[in-house]
Every structure is written in C-alpha cells, then in structure tokens.
Amino acid sequence: MIRYGQQEITQEDVAAVVEVLRSVNLTQGPNIPKFEEAVRAHTNSKHALAVNSATSALHIACLALDVGPGDWLWTTPNTFVATANCALYCGAQVDFVDIDPRTYNLCPQKLEAKLMEAAKVGKLPKVVVPVHLTGQPCDLAAIHALGQKYGFRIIEDASHAIGGTYKGEPIGNCRYSDITVFSFHPVKIITTAEGGMALTNNDELATRLGLLRSHGITRDPALMTQPMDGSWYYQQVALGYNYRMTDIQAALGASQINRLTQYVTRRHEIANRYNELLADLPLTLPWQHPDSYSAYHLYVIRLQLDKIAPTHREVFEAMRAKDIMVNLHYIPVHTQPYYQHMGFKAGDYPEAEQYYREAMSIPMHPSLTDAEQDTVIDSLRQAMGK
Missing domain, CATH: 3.90.1150.10 (Aspartate Aminotransferase, domain 1)
Incomplete structure (x- = not known):
C-alpha cells in the first residue's frame, strides 16, 4: 500500500522516546521546553507553547483573543473542520471566504470585498484564520493589511506549513499574525504522534495561552491574586483545559525537528x-x-x-x-x-x-x-x- 502521507520514525526517534519512558517524567518534563525552544528558534518567534493537538491550539488561540458569543470568526471553506469548529467552541459564529483558484488558499480580494459589505451592516469579524493549505503560505501581507484597516486579529492555521517560508522568512514567525498554529499529526511534516503548538510574539498572549492549556492554573506568584500559602501552592486564575503535550511526545518532536x-x-x-x-x-x-x-x-x-x-x-x-x-x-x-x-x-x-x-x-x-x-x-x- 502506498499512502498519501505517513511518518518516518528513525532509531534516533525511538531512542529519544525510550529515554523518556525510562525516566521519571512521562508527562511534564524537560523535553517539552526543549521542543518548544527548537520550534521557536526555527521560526524566529518569541514564544512557542506545545499542546496535545492543533485543534487544541486553535481553541486556546481563540480564547486568548477573547473570541466569544456575539463575535464572528472568518476562515476558508477549504480546510479541515477544526479550523471553523474552534470558533463554535467559544460560542462565536463562523463565516467563510472563498478561495483563490490558483493557490487554493483564502483569497485576499474576496476577503476585502466581504469586509466592505460586512462593515456596512456592523458584522465585521473579530478574527480571520487563513489556512496555509498543502503547506503553501497564504498572502499574509495582504490579509494583515486588511486586518489593520478593519480591526480584526489573525490566527494562522499553519498545520500544513512548518518548514515553509513566506517572503523569505519562516512560517511561524508571526510577523503578520497574532498567533500561528502548527500540527504534528503523523501525516504532517514532523510528528509527535499527536500534538500541536501555538506561537506568538505577544507576551500577554503567551501567558494566556500557557494558562489555558493547563486548567488555568499557575504557580507564578506574579499571576496570583492571593498570597501564597507555601511551596505547594497554586491558583486557578482562569478557566483552562488539559491540553498539555506529554514529555514522550515532545521527545519525539525534538528528535524529528532535527530533520x-x-x-x-x-x-x-x-x-x-x-x-x-x-x-x-x-x-x-x-x-x-x-x-x-x-x-x-x-x-x-x-x-x-x-x-x-x-x-x-x-x-x-x-x-x-x-x-x-x-x-x-x-x-x-x-x-x-x-x-x-x-x-x-x-x-x-x-x-x-x-x-x-x-x-x-x-x-x-x-x-x-x-x-x-x-x-x-x-x-x-x-x-x-x-
């Protein structure tokens, strides 16, 4: 059988995973920040936060941008359903912008025309999610310029696109977006078995993403609203989720990114x-x-x-x-x-x-x-x- 896509697992990958399995850190351990730093360095982004899937990354990206009831998220119809579903998880509404017939990505010209009409009736999107279908980047500069004009935020769904570049710069650098999302599903460019990552250059968004991926819980005194009782102490300061990547997955990703x-x-x-x-x-x-x-x-x-x-x-x-x-x-x-x-x-x-x-x-x-x-x-x- 010849598959349309599949992972490649080397002996180095196996050794990296086995090392974790023989350690005491199966869930949260040193390989997570190691993998995050490798992706951050590759993309030249400021922050990279690993999660258990790209769907989870899209969800917390929307939450970090305060997407909620009464808001609109626009994306392309030519994508996996998760790109649109993330808005529904937040109670927001979804609409679509048709594709460019050459790139198959969200068309900036059609986006502009739709924005002009939406402005007339007061239904502009809070967030637009362009998708780099097949790994080819969208026209991010044009979409970003429209964001500046019409006041929407941008989440890049780059699930297909790690390792690609736009205007000579790596996808994931967030030059033209608030947050970029990668997928590490087995058929993607590199894999962590299941997994994803959210990248941003915004310190506040990075803090929110970090809270949202782990129950809204923090041990950082700077984020707490009450005094600490002792070294065991933590506080839930937001409503978050269990979207964490395991150290086993991160070890595989940290090995894979070398290739x-x-x-x-x-x-x-x-x-x-x-x-x-x-x-x-x-x-x-x-x-x-x-x-x-x-x-x-x-x-x-x-x-x-x-x-x-x-x-x-x-x-x-x-x-x-x-x-x-x-x-x-x-x-x-x-x-x-x-x-x-x-x-x-x-x-x-x-x-x-x-x-x-x-x-x-x-x-x-x-x-x-x-x-x-x-x-x-x-x-x-x-x-x-x-």
Missing part, C-alpha cells in the same frame, strides 16, 4: 518529479506563488474532467483499488450537515466547491521512493485512460 529541513527538501524533490512526469496529462498541477516556499505537506492534482472519460470518483476509486491511498483535502466545511443546519448551502463558495469536484491528494512524504512514485504515476495514467 525538518531534510524532510521539506525531499518533499520538493518529489514535487518537482511529479511536475515533470505528470506534465503531459490533463491535470492542473500545484501552482506555487513566487513569494512562498511550500512545506509541501500535500501534492494536490486537479482532474481536467472535460478532457477525460472517467469521472472524479472513478479515478479516485481506481487508484485505491491499486492500493494507492489517495485522499481528498478537503470537503468544503460549509457543505457538512452540521454547518448546513446553520444555513450554509451548496453554491455559497463556488471556487471551493469546484476545487472539491476535481481535487485529489496523491502520495507525498519523505519515505516515498522513486519506484513508488513511478507506480503512482503509471496507475494514475491508467485510471485516467491515458
């Missing part, structure tokens, strides 16, 4: 080979903005259905029948039954819906061999009748 550049470089080699060997097929291949360097979490092709006989579904199922586990990222969030109960409907975001009708994620991960890639390409030709 981050190697992994992204290999992903580019695979993408370049796909670009060359698929060029003669009736496909739309990934377009890369000159301001960006993608982390290439995914390699998404779009079938030119007017030029082939098989349907989208037939090509997809033919690939899976050959044990090539292609996937589709993503089903537009607004078409999900839960969101349709809120009033969203098919036709609301035509670019995202057209993308869905044509898109397919084909295998892309550092362990993919040239021979396996050739099998993917040959199978795709056969499935398309070419």
Whole structure:
C-alpha cells in the first residue's frame, strides 16, 4: 500500500522516546521546553507553547483573543473542520471566504470585498484564520493589511506549513499574525504522534495561552491574586483545559525537528518529479506563488474532467483499488450537515466547491521512493485512460 502521507520514525526517534519512558517524567518534563525552544528558534518567534493537538491550539488561540458569543470568526471553506469548529467552541459564529483558484488558499480580494459589505451592516469579524493549505503560505501581507484597516486579529492555521517560508522568512514567525498554529499529526511534516503548538510574539498572549492549556492554573506568584500559602501552592486564575503535550511526545518532536529541513527538501524533490512526469496529462498541477516556499505537506492534482472519460470518483476509486491511498483535502466545511443546519448551502463558495469536484491528494512524504512514485504515476495514467 502506498499512502498519501505517513511518518518516518528513525532509531534516533525511538531512542529519544525510550529515554523518556525510562525516566521519571512521562508527562511534564524537560523535553517539552526543549521542543518548544527548537520550534521557536526555527521560526524566529518569541514564544512557542506545545499542546496535545492543533485543534487544541486553535481553541486556546481563540480564547486568548477573547473570541466569544456575539463575535464572528472568518476562515476558508477549504480546510479541515477544526479550523471553523474552534470558533463554535467559544460560542462565536463562523463565516467563510472563498478561495483563490490558483493557490487554493483564502483569497485576499474576496476577503476585502466581504469586509466592505460586512462593515456596512456592523458584522465585521473579530478574527480571520487563513489556512496555509498543502503547506503553501497564504498572502499574509495582504490579509494583515486588511486586518489593520478593519480591526480584526489573525490566527494562522499553519498545520500544513512548518518548514515553509513566506517572503523569505519562516512560517511561524508571526510577523503578520497574532498567533500561528502548527500540527504534528503523523501525516504532517514532523510528528509527535499527536500534538500541536501555538506561537506568538505577544507576551500577554503567551501567558494566556500557557494558562489555558493547563486548567488555568499557575504557580507564578506574579499571576496570583492571593498570597501564597507555601511551596505547594497554586491558583486557578482562569478557566483552562488539559491540553498539555506529554514529555514522550515532545521527545519525539525534538528528535524529528532535527530533520525538518531534510524532510521539506525531499518533499520538493518529489514535487518537482511529479511536475515533470505528470506534465503531459490533463491535470492542473500545484501552482506555487513566487513569494512562498511550500512545506509541501500535500501534492494536490486537479482532474481536467472535460478532457477525460472517467469521472472524479472513478479515478479516485481506481487508484485505491491499486492500493494507492489517495485522499481528498478537503470537503468544503460549509457543505457538512452540521454547518448546513446553520444555513450554509451548496453554491455559497463556488471556487471551493469546484476545487472539491476535481481535487485529489496523491502520495507525498519523505519515505516515498522513486519506484513508488513511478507506480503512482503509471496507475494514475491508467485510471485516467491515458
């Protein structure tokens, strides 16, 4: 079976995890700050806070920005549901902005047009969450400029994008956002099995994120509202959650990040080979903005259905029948039954819906061999009748 994505675990990774298992610190230990510092240093951000998933990071990012009832969060429909759900967790409302047909990311021009209309009726978003789909950065400078004009905060959902750059600077540096979120799920660029991270350059936000990930509890006297009773003392000063990463997970991440550049470089080699060997097929291949360097979490092709006989579904199922586990990222969030109960409907975001009708994620991960890639390409030709 050739999967669309998978982790690579080395002997160094195993040794790092075993070392923790033989220690006394399985939950909160020295590997968490070690991993946080490695990510912080890579991204040139000021603060990095590890959590148990990117979904948790999105949730506490919203809470840290005081998202709540009466507020609006806008994001792209072309994302995993967690990006939108984080607003609902806070009692806020969600709306969407259609995608750029070339990058498949949230379109700044459509965002500006929607903001102009929202300003007229007093329904501007409190937060906008651009998603770096497949690892390619959004047009952050344009979105940030609109944030300055219309007064919204920005959370980058960079779950796909660690190791990528925008305008020559690492994704996660928060130059154009309040908070950036990474994912370390096994199919992502590096993994902690499950896990995520929230990064920010704002000291106050970092403090709030730290409280929110751990029950709202602090042992820092500077954050307490009452005198300490003794060295055992702690206070709950906010309503937080148990979103902490374990030391076992952090040890794996701290080992994996040593190969981050190697992994992204290999992903580019695979993408370049796909670009060359698929060029003669009736496909739309990934377009890369000159301001960006993608982390290439995914390699998404779009079938030119007017030029082939098989349907989208037939090509997809033919690939899976050959044990090539292609996937589709993503089903537009607004078409999900839960969101349709809120009033969203098919036709609301035509670019995202057209993308869905044509898109397919084909295998892309550092362990993919040239021979396996050739099998993917040959199978795709056969499935398309070419």
